[in-house]
Amino acid sequence: MTQVIKGIAASSGIAIAKAFVLENPELEIDTKTIQNADQEIERLDEALNQSRKELEAIKEHTEKELGADKAEIFAAHLLVLQDPELVDKVKSKIKNESANAESALNDVANMFITMFEQMDNEYMKERAADIRDVSKRVLAHLLGVTFASPASITEEVIIIAEDLTPSDTAQLNRKYVKGFATDIGGRTSHSAIMSRSMEIPAVVGTKTVTEAIKADTLLIIDGLDGDVIVNPSEEEIAQYTKKKEQFEAQKAEWAKLVNEPSLTKDEHHVELAANIGTPDDVKGVLENGAEGVGLYRTEFLYMGRNELPTEDEQFEAYKTVLEKMEGKPVVIRTLDIGGDKELPYLNLPKEMNPFLGFRAIRLCLEEQDIFRTQLRALLRASTFGNLKVMFPMIATLDEFRQAKAILLEEKDKLVSEGVKVSDNIEVGMMVEIPSTAVMADLFAKEVDFFSIGTNDLIQYTMASDRMNEKVSYLYQPYNPAILRLVNMVVKAAHKEGKWAGMCGEMAGDSIAIPLLLGIGLDEFSMSATSILAARSQISTLSKAEIEAVIDTILTMSTAEEVEAFVKETFIKSQNHVLAK
Ligand code: PEP
Ligand code: MG
Numbered sequence: 009m010t011q012v013i014k015g016i017a018a019s020s021g022i023a024i025a026k027a028f029v030l031e032n033p034e035l036e037i038d039t040k041t042i043q044n045a046d047q048e049i050e051r052l053d054e055a056l057n058q059s060r061k062e063l064e065a066i067k068e069h070t071e072k073e074l075g076a077d078k079a080e081i082f083a084a085h086l087l088v089l090q091d092p093e094l095v096d097k098v099k100s101k102i103k104n105e106s107a108n109a110e111s112a113l114n115d116v117a118n119m120f121i122t123m124f125e126q127m128d129n130e131y132m133k134e135r136a137a138d139i140r141d142v143s144k145r146v147l148a149h150l151l152g153v154t155f156a157s158p159a160s161i162t163e164e165v166i167i168i169a170e171d172l173t174p175s176d177t178a179q180l181n182r183k184y185v186k187g188f189a190t191d192i193g194g195r196t197s198h199s200a201i202m203s204r205s206m207e208i209p210a211v212v213g214t215k216t217v218t219e220a221i222k223a224d225t226l227l228i229i230d231g232l233d234g235d236v237i238v239n240p241s242e243e244e245i246a247q248y249t250k251k252k253e254q255f256e257a258q259k260a261e262w263a264k265l266v267n268e269p270s271l272t273k274d275e276h277h278v279e280l281a282a283n284i285g286t287p288d289d290v291k292g293v294l295e296n297g298a299e300g301v302g303l304y305r306t307e308f309l310y311m312g313r314n315e316l317p318t319e320d321e322q323f324e325a326y327k328t329v330l331e332k333m334e335g336k337p338v339v340i341r342t343l344d345i346g347g348d349k350e351l352p353y354l355n356l357p358k359e360m361n362p363f364l365g366f367r368a369i370r371l372c373l374e375e376q377d378i379f380r381t382q383l384r385a386l387l388r389a390s391t392f393g394n395l396k397v398m399f400p401m402i403a404t405l406d407e408f409r410q411a412k413a414i415l416l417e418e419k420d421k422l423v424s425e426g427v428k429v430s431d432n433i434e435v436g437m438m439v440e441i442p443s444t445a446v447m448a449d450l451f452a453k454e455v456d457f458f459s460i461g462t463n464d465l466i467q468y469t470m471a472s473d474r475m476n477e478k479v480s481y482l483y484q485p486y487n488p489a490i491l492r493l494v495n496m497v498v499k500a501a502h503k504e505g506k507w508a509g510m511c512g513e514m515a516g517d518s519i520a521i522p523l524l525l526g527i528g529l530d531e532f533s534m535s536a537t538s539i540l541a542a543r544s545q546i547s548t549l550s551k552a553e554i555e556a557v558i559d560t561i562l563t564m565s566t567a568e569e570v571e572a573f574v575k576e577t578f579i580k581s582q583n584h585v586l587a588k
Contacts, residue, residue: 302533330393
């Protein structure tokens with residue numbers, strides 16, 4: 009029987025395929041005394057062999073699809089698998105103690121993990137994480153549990169998971185993964201953001217997909233309305249195939265705007281830029297006609313690997329993006345790690361409130377080696393295009409001043425070393441902590457630009473975790489409190505002759521776009537796949553007409569009131585599907 013599971017529409021489009029349930033199995037290991045050691049060792053060898061083949065396939069695939077740097081982690085896993093010290097110890101435990109392969113492997117692996125974790129050496133600590141991963145993979149084979157990895161998929165599927173980490177998402181193969189649905193997460197969780205940049209239809213925050221859906225069940229993902237249709241009937245398949253075609257036709261209409269400027273009906277120009285996570289995303293940025301990159305989230309360069317990226321690796325990545333964008337503005341944000349973006353190899357202590365913790369610029373100002381390496385890479389790349397540097401999670405003027413001073417110090421050093429650095433690098437900041445929106449008049453005197461990060465600004469203003477669907481009703485982009493903060497920031501920037509953009513997901517939201525135009529936002533940075541829909545919508549709007557009512561909107565009392573007004577006044581006339 010058909011069942012419809014409601015969730016949050018995270019990435020537009022319709023997908024129809026079988027479910028692939030991505031499980032992270034908890035392994036139960038029994039300790040047994042075995043009779044035949046040779047047979048047990050054979051079982052172990054077989055499991056090692058299967059794991060090796062699996063890892064080689066994943067490594068090769070990752071290398072091809074996502075580049076050699078992302079594949080490095082699997083090379084490290086293969087080394088662990090072939091490490092004679094580990095394997096011999098397991099085998100002698102089987103022989104000498106008549107231990108079964110599972111418990112022998114588990115004990116030996118745990119011994120190495122504890123030993124490495126206690127060492128005061130980053131490299132060794134990382135090895136502990138590798139051993140944990142690899143031994144889990146081998147144990148899964150010994151126990152006959154399927155250890156699913158998104159990179160191992162070789163047929164068309166829809167992924168069902170409790171959540172997808174950003175590195176899981178990075179391994180998804182667009183050729184086979186037609187869509188995904190998760191139990192947790194919201195529109196602005198990073199898996200959702202990446203699904204949009206990869207153009208994979210997605211529904212998140214369903215609470216129940218993993219419980220309700222078994223492997224190989226036929227599914228439809230409706231990323232426009234946030235529905236997961238389980239076991240659809242013939243009729244439903246026909247209905248959604250039609251919806252898919254309509255959406256594709258709409259996209260074809262939007263595609264005609266790819267080389268057009270972003271102009272309102274009354275000829276006001278705004279800049280439509282794209283958010284990217286890796287240099288590979290630039291292709292989509294150009295294909296979708298973006299006028300710049302409004303946010304390059306550099307943290308993805310640091311993820312899915314075992315050590316920090318070197319200055320040269322970073323330089324190459326930044327240079328590639330700047331060159332490919334051919335002089336169009338590129339805002340590169342310095343490392344914003346923390347919250348839901350973890351770097352296991354930094355071994356940071358677990359925090360009670362990671363979103364309020366030691367992250368982003370706070371970490372960079374303390375761990376200055378990491379920060380300075382990135383700044384040098386950015387400065388060296390600056391001559392290859394139109395670079396703007398942006399600092400994340402600024403809370404105080406002092407933090408901005410410190411970060412900028414370090415940037416200038418590194419610039420002076422490079423220049424004295426004879427390295428060419430551009431003299432026209434704008435230095436700006438994210439406005440995502442309410443203190444900076446409130447103090448925007450003072451910040452505006454010192455920055456070259458603001459980019460409003462509503463994903464975080466909303467969660468901090470409303471005290472509503474952006475990952476927690478239980479409180480998602482409070483995550484209200486159209487709440488007048490948020491609109492007033494945005495208005496304060498834009499007005500403060502303009503008073504000082506600076507520009508203000510927005511790189512939170514709100515910038516590409518069809519209800520928010522008229523409001524932001526009326527407030528006077530200069531640059532809208534969004535998922536590349538939202539750009540053409542936004543350009544089409546903007547061409548139907550008159551800035552002057554919205555300006556005439558914006559003060560009234562800012563004095564409304566609820567998000568619902570604002571939304572109803574926008575729909576009635578600025579959206580009703582549009583009869584096309586609005587992109588998510
Ligand atoms: C934001 O907070 O709005 C933002 C763009 O940054 P991120 O989503 O990477 O936290
Ligand atoms: Mg943020």
